[in-house]
Amino acid sequence: MGFKNLPMTTVKPVGNKEALFSSELRAEIDRWISKYPEGWQQSAVMAALDLVQADNGGHLTTELMDKVAAYLDMAPIAVYEVASFYSMYERKPVGKHKICVCTNVSCMVNGSDRIVEYLEKKLGVKLGQTSQDGQYTLKEVECLGACGGAPMFQIGHKYYENLSPELIDSILDGLE
Amino acid sequence: MVNEVCFRNMDLDRSWLLEQYRSRGGYDVLARILQERTPPGEIVDIVKASGLRGRGGAGFPTGLKWSFISHNAPGQKYVVCNSDEGEPGTFKDRDILRYNPHQLIEGMVIAGYAIGATVGYNYIRGEFWEPYERFEEALAEARSAGFLGKDILGSGFDFELHSHLGAGAYICGEETALLESIEGKKGQPRYKPPFPAHFGLYGCPTIINNTESLASIPVILEKGAEWFKNLGVENSGGAKLFSISGNINNPGVFEIPMGTPFSTLLEMAGGMKNGRKIKAVIPGGSSAPVIPGEQMMELTMDYDAIAKAGSMLGSGAVIVLDDSNCMVKVLERMSYFYHEESCGQCTPCREGTGWLYRVVNRIESGRGRPEDLALLDDMTTKIAGRTICALGDAAAMPVQGMLRHFRSEFEYHIEHKRCLVG
Ligand SMILES: Cc1cc2nc3c(=O)[nH]c(=O)nc-3n(C[C@H](O)[C@H](O)[C@H](O)COP(=O)(O)O)c2cc1C
Ligand code: SF4
Ligand code: FES
Numbered sequence: 001m002g003f004k005n006l007p008m009t010t011v012k013p014v015g016n017k018e019a020l021f022s023s024e025l026r027a028e029i030d031r032w033i034s035k036y037p038e039g040w041q042q043s044a045v046m047a048a049l050d051l052v053q054a055d056n057g058g059h060l061t062t063e064l065m066d067k068v069a070a071y072l073d074m075a076p077i078a079v080y081e082v083a084s085f086y087s088m089y090e091r092k093p094v095g096k097h098k099i100c101v102c103t104n105v106s107c108m109v110n111g112s113d114r115i116v117e118y119l120e121k122k123l124g125v126k127l128g129q130t131s132q133d134g135q136y137t138l139k140e141v142e143c144l145g146a147c148g149g150a151p152m153f154q155i156g157h158k159y160y161e162n163l164s165p166e167l168i169d170s171i172l173d174g175l176e
Numbered sequence: 177m178v179n180e181v182c183f184r185n186m187d188l189d190r191s192w193l194l195e196q197y198r199s200r201g202g203y204d205v206l207a208r209i210l211q212e213r214t215p216p217g218e219i220v221d222i223v224k225a226s227g228l229r230g231r232g233g234a235g236f237p238t239g240l241k242w243s244f245i246s247h248n249a250p251g252q253k254y255v256v257c258n259s260d261e262g263e264p265g266t267f268k269d270r271d272i273l274r275y276n277p278h279q280l281i282e283g284m285v286i287a288g289y290a291i292g293a294t295v296g297y298n299y300i301r302g303e304f305w306e307p308y309e310r311f312e313e314a315l316a317e318a319r320s321a322g323f324l325g326k327d328i329l330g331s332g333f334d335f336e337l338h339s340h341l342g343a344g345a346y347i348c349g350e351e352t353a354l355l356e357s358i359e360g361k362k363g364q365p366r367y368k369p370p371f372p373a374h375f376g377l378y379g380c381p382t383i384i385n386n387t388e389s390l391a392s393i394p395v396i397l398e399k400g401a402e403w404f405k406n407l408g409v410e411n412s413g414g415a416k417l418f419s420i421s422g423n424i425n426n427p428g429v430f431e432i433p434m435g436t437p438f439s440t441l442l443e444m445a446g447g448m449k450n451g452r453k454i455k456a457v458i459p460g461g462s463s464a465p466v467i468p469g470e471q472m473m474e475l476t477m478d479y480d481a482i483a484k485a486g487s488m489l490g491s492g493a494v495i496v497l498d499d500s501n502c503m504v505k506v507l508e509r510m511s512y513f514y515h516e517e518s519c520g521q522c523t524p525c526r527e528g529t530g531w532l533y534r535v536v537n538r539i540e541s542g543r544g545r546p547e548d549l550a551l552l553d554d555m556t557t558k559i560a561g562r563t564i565c566a567l568g569d570a571a572a573m574p575v576q577g578m579l580r581h582f583r584s585e586f587e588y589h590i591e592h593k594r595c596l597v598g
Contacts, residue, residue, distance in 0.1 A: 005359070005375070005378055005379030007359075007360075035297075035338040035340070037252075037378060040359070040360070040378060042359070042360035042361075043340075043358055043359055043360045044360070045360040046302075046340075046341065046342070046343050046357070046360065047340075047341060049343070050302070050341065050343060072360075074360070078360075078361070081361070081362050082360065082361065082362060085345060085362040085363065085519075086302070086342070086343035086344045086345050086363075087343070087344030087345065088302050088303070088343040088344035089343060089344075100303075103509070104264045104462075104509065104513060105264055105265065105422075105458075105462060105495055105506060105509055105510060106264070106265055106421040106422055106427075106495055108505075108506075108509055109422055109423055109495075109497060109498075109501055109506070110422075110423070141303075141344075142262070142264070142346060142513055142516060142517065143262065143263075143264035143265070143266075143462075143513075144303050145261045145262065145266060145267045145269075145270050145301065145303070145304065146267050146270065147264070147265055147266075147267050147419065147421035147422075147427070147493075147495075148267055148419065148420075148421050148427040148428045148429065149427075150421060150427070154303060157305035157306065158305075158306070159306065
């Protein structure tokens with residue numbers, strides 16, 4: 001067969017990987033690496049970016065992406081490509097709580113416009129912005145696969161469905 | 177006749193636990209296959225005869241797909257499950273992961289046995305953190321009970337299964353983009369052929385199926401191909417999960433036999449909200465062309481009936497719209513989505529989706545031109561069928577459907593610079 005599929009690794013492995021991340025973070029990344037075949041540690045890049053981003057308060061920096069590249073024996077550009085392709089990676093600082101509001105069709109016909117409007121007013125930001133106090137980022141997202149609970153949003157790992165202004169108040173009050 | 181396949185344990189308290197799954201006969205089929213050393217070809221034949229068609233959207237016969245991989249071919253092979261669930265309107269795989277994860281695991285182990293694969297991955301969209309945790313718990317339970325890992329139930333058969341988390345990209349639902357994504361790259365679809373059965377994950381023979389397809393397997397093998405097939409209708413075997421949402425009272429996921437009248441499904445979902453009139457239905461996820469409400473009320477939910485009406489059953493995501501909706505606005509939102517999610521590899525898709533969105537957007541915002549509808553018609557034919565993956569078609573089809581059935585609403589918008597409704 002004329003096709004080959006090899007890892008994109010073009011860089012020499014760096015020696016001192018222990019210095020790149022804390023031991024907890026390394027253990028987490030290593031757990032992901034162990035799921036993939038020998039030599040395919042780059043398969044763990046998505047999980048590694050997610051872990052590193054969470055560890056850094058919600059966003060990635062070039063320095064962190066370079067460290068992920070070094071840790072996984074990848075070319076930095078290959079990591080930047082991944083980090084810029086997927087919507088859950090943030091390459092600019094975000095608020096402590098990222099509110100991801102779905103505005104796709106099922107949510108739209110159930111009033112997601114009003115939800116966005118309410119949040120914008122309450123938080124004093126527009127979609128895509130972070131509040132002055134650094135507490136909240138408001139982000140528009142595509143269908144999150146929870147259309148039965150429209151309108152809905154995600155904060156952190158959690159979905160909140162069947163939103164109303166009252167419910168939003170109590171959700172935001174309950175955040176740490 | 178509801179909840180017989182993927183939802184067979186939905187009535188149980190904490191249905192996701194191993195003991196609950198076991199109480200409904202879970203893992204019995206796997207145990208029997210391993211004990212009797214059922215010839216793998218026999219399993220593939222049963223899946224073929226069951227009439228199961230891929231539940232991810234394309235409806236490709238599952239058994240036929242499996243038969244493309246020779247069980248005896250040497251080397252590593254993989255089973256991959258597509259839990260990326262991103263097609264707008266679809267929210268059924270999330271429920272399988274949350275409420276019946278063990279049935280998916282059992283289905284994947286059986287698939288591995290059938291094609292001779294020892295490793296599987298379940299690609300779960302990154303936003304599904306809660307379902308992912310549920311699935312991980314189930315994996316741990318299955319491992320410690322000996323249903324996963326080395327030498328399963330003392331049979332000598334090994335199968336290891338891992339989750340892989342996405343990070344937000346609709347295109348990763350496309351099977352080859354998904355494989356690229358597991359390989360640690362941008363999720364950009366590959367040219368086909370070669371198909372994954374020959375050149376899949378890490379370049380190895382791979383079968384990739386939707387969550388619901390794989391979770392259906394244990395029940396098909398338990399109750400038999402005929403039983404499953406006869407649940408449904410000609411060309412649409414079995415029961416299927418329908419995610420129904422929109423302007424209805426009781427949105428949710430319903431498992432009903434293929435061929436069930438749409439009107440029955442709508443009734444199960446509580447009917448129209450606020451007593452409004454049904455205007456239109458998108459029957460198979462946002463890529464499926466819209467069908468006018470009255471016509472939809474006469475149709476049954478199966479591949480042939482929906483195809484005859486000019487649309488597709490797709491992933492079984494039914495979006496119901498009432499007469500308060502402006503179809504121009506609905507289409508604008510859908511076109512925005514495809515533009516956002518195009519991976520950018522092919523010019524007709526990358527440029528075309530942006531162009532479609534901008535033209536629909538200008539009609540919606542009262543800047544439409546008389547020639548715009550002809551322009552849209554023309555553009556869709558220049559995108560569909562001319563791209564690497566089906567996202568191009570998926571962007572074109574909703575536009576074609578809307579212009580076919582609601583053209584006058586678009587014309588009104590262009591002429592009067594405002595909505596016909598509202
Ligand atoms: C743009 C695009 C998005 C897709 N998204 C999904 C998805 O989210 N889930 C899914 O199972 N299949 C999706 N598919 C279909 C897959 O490519 C593939 O056909 C399917 O996973 C095969 O499994 P099945 O035969 O069991 O349906 C998508 C296809 C395209 C072109
Ligand atoms: S059709 Fe669109 S999404 Fe699919 S490969 Fe081409 S550019 Fe990417
Ligand atoms: S449309 Fe909002 S979750 Fe699907």
